[in-house]
Amino acid sequence: MNVILKIWRQPSKDTPGGFETYPVADVSPDMSFLEMLDVLNETLTQSGKEPIAFESDCREGICGTCGLFINGRAHGPGLGITTCELRMRRFKSGETIVVEPWRAKAFPVLKDLIVDRSSFDRIIQSGGYVSVNTGNALDGNTLPIAKTKADEAFDAATCIGCGACVATCKNASAMLFTAAKVSQLALLPQGEVEAQDRVINMVKTMELEGFGHCSNTGACEIECPKQISLTHIARLHREYLKATFK
Amino acid sequence: MNNLSCVLKKWVMALSGLFLCSFLVVHLSGNLFLLNPDGGALFNQYANFMSTNLWIRVTEIILALGFVVHIVLGMLLARQANQSRPVAYAVSPGNETSSFASRYMWLTGAFVLFFLVVHLKTFFYTMRFGDVPHVPYEVVKAAFESPIYVIFYLISFFVLGWHLRHGVTSSFQSLGIRHPKLKPWIHIFGGLFWFVIPLAYSVIPLYFLYFHMWG
Numbered sequence A: 001m002n003v004i005l006k007i008w009r010q011p012s013k014d015t016p017g018g019f020e021t022y023p024v025a026d027v028s029p030d031m032s033f034l035e036m037l038d039v040l041n042e043t044l045t046q047s048g049k050e051p052i053a054f055e056s057d058c059r060e061g062i063c064g065t066c067g068l069f070i071n072g073r074a075h076g077p078g079l080g081i082t083t084c085e086l087r088m089r090r091f092k093s094g095e096t097i098v099v100e101p102w103r104a105k106a107f108p109v110l111k112d113l114i115v116d117r118s119s120f121d122r123i124i125q126s127g128g129y130v131s132v133n134t135g136n137a138l139d140g141n142t143l144p145i146a147k148t149k150a151d152e153a154f155d156a157a158t159c160i161g162c163g164a165c166v167a168t169c170k171n172a173s174a175m176l177f178t179a180a181k182v183s184q185l186a187l188l189p190q191g192e193v194e195a196q197d198r199v200i201n202m203v204k205t206m207e208l209e210g211f212g213h214c215s216n217t218g219a220c221e222i223e224c225p226k227q228i229s230l231t232h233i234a235r236l237h238r239e240y241l242k243a244t245f246k
Numbered sequence B: 001m002n003n004l005s006c007v008l009k010k011w012v013m014a015l016s017g018l019f020l021c022s023f024l025v026v027h028l029s030g031n032l033f034l035l036n037p038d039g040g041a042l043f044n045q046y047a048n049f050m051s052t053n054l055w056i057r058v059t060e061i062i063l064a065l066g067f068v069v070h071i072v073l074g075m076l077l078a079r080q081a082n083q084s085r086p087v088a089y090a091v092s093p094g095n096e097t098s099s100f101a102s103r104y105m106w107l108t109g110a111f112v113l114f115f116l117v118v119h120l121k122t123f124f125y126t127m128r129f130g131d132v133p134h135v136p137y138e139v140v141k142a143a144f145e146s147p148i149y150v151i152f153y154l155i156s157f158f159v160l161g162w163h164l165r166h167g168v169t170s171s172f173q174s175l176g177i178r179h180p181k182l183k184p185w186i187h188i189f190g191g192l193f194w195f196v197i198p199l200a201y202s203v204i205p206l207y208f209l210y211f212h213m214w215g
């Protein structure tokens, strides 16, 4: 199949960018979107041009680096996938595909399709530590956690920090990401001591970094490759109220 | 109010929004007196009670505060959202990932505010502060004899319906009220409220217009 790519090119953080058009021929429908970009970059390099800068690492949907906004969708069309898991068979031959970086004040573009997501790290940092007893490992079942709770905490913990929730949100809110982190620890006894400071500080940092508020549109939940649920945002709201009116 | 975090802002928006919803119900039940075929006797009695009772006066102030808080916070949040994405996308997801109602709360809200100003001018101001004494029923009747006014009224309630279509269920989420067992009930309540309330409000101008034109 053949596709026409319209890709955002921007030499550096402070230089203005724009769209460039690249036709790509003989694309296998089984290629991932990133493999297709690799092929394009190969030809660009061979003809002495600057290859397109995009991030990737694991290429199996677990590292969260490969975020691209493709035809108006975070990680392209399809549910529960990252861009590295997106296959070219999702597109029609001859289709024009528009590829943009994540757009948010808190995710400045560094080069072409690469954005700086370190604002996420600072949200995590502001969450602080979790107290645990040092010494020998606990005996099994000395700290009972109901299976349902453990499962829910695990669901929250599957967030890979990719930023799709921010990218797709009309307010560029990091609420789903922040809620996943808050919720994960709020459900477990290990996080209980610091729970109240954690939620207040993480929300504060989220806003200071320039993310927006949550309008409950639910777009994040649809675009999240790990299908993190809005249930966690509701839990964040409860945790926040508990901490405010303690 | 701007020093509240966005979570608390949304909490207050949800509470004030639900409070305004309760006002919609109370206001509607009063309006339905207009449909009583007694030439407005009952409605006039009710309207006089509303403009003389002391408790109603106090409630009115709380209501006005509810509107102000809801509107100011709505504007602050809309501004924050606007600043959070300085560069727009060339291609946006549109309805693929979220509903129109949820994305345009600021727009439907702003229209409701415009309606509110016109509405207060036509009815509240005329009945309460007009220079000549007015019979409430006659004020309503006169207003709804104009097809343009009736159409504006109907459009406004249509828009309010869209505001509530997202707003009612959203406010539960903002308050952290979410549970698999509650979900169907919240959806039934939200699903009925956004549709039934504006529809019931719309019947009244149509009733007056009908009797004016063909009655």
Ligand code: HEM
Pocket (backbone or CB within 6 Å): A214, A215, A216, B010, B011, B013, B014, B016, B017, B018, B020, B021, B024, B070, B071, B074, B075, B077, B078, B105, B106, B107, B108, B109, B110, B111, B112, B113, B163, B164, B166, B167, B168, B170, B171, B172, B174, B175
């Ligand atoms: C009878 C009148 C009104 C009612 C019953 C009402 C009700 C609601 C409700 C229940 C919500 C949901 C709150 C939440 O998501 O937690 C809401 C949100 C909102 N309202 Fe209203 N509202 C009214 C008038 C207005 C007006 C006049 C404005 C502004 C000029 C406005 C602006 C907004 C905005 C911007 C939001 C969304 C905030 C966000 O999540 O981004 N509303 N409203």
Ligand code: SF4
Pocket (backbone or CB within 6 Å): A158, A159, A160, A161, A162, A163, A164, A165, A166, A176, A177, A180, A220, A223, A224, A225, A226, A227, A228
């Ligand atoms: S919540 Fe989902 S979309 Fe957001 S950063 Fe985590 S994995 Fe990505």
Ligand code: FES
Pocket (backbone or CB within 6 Å): A055, A056, A057, A058, A059, A060, A061, A062, A063, A064, A065, A066, A082, A083, A084, A085
């Ligand atoms: S490259 Fe790791 S998630 Fe896509």
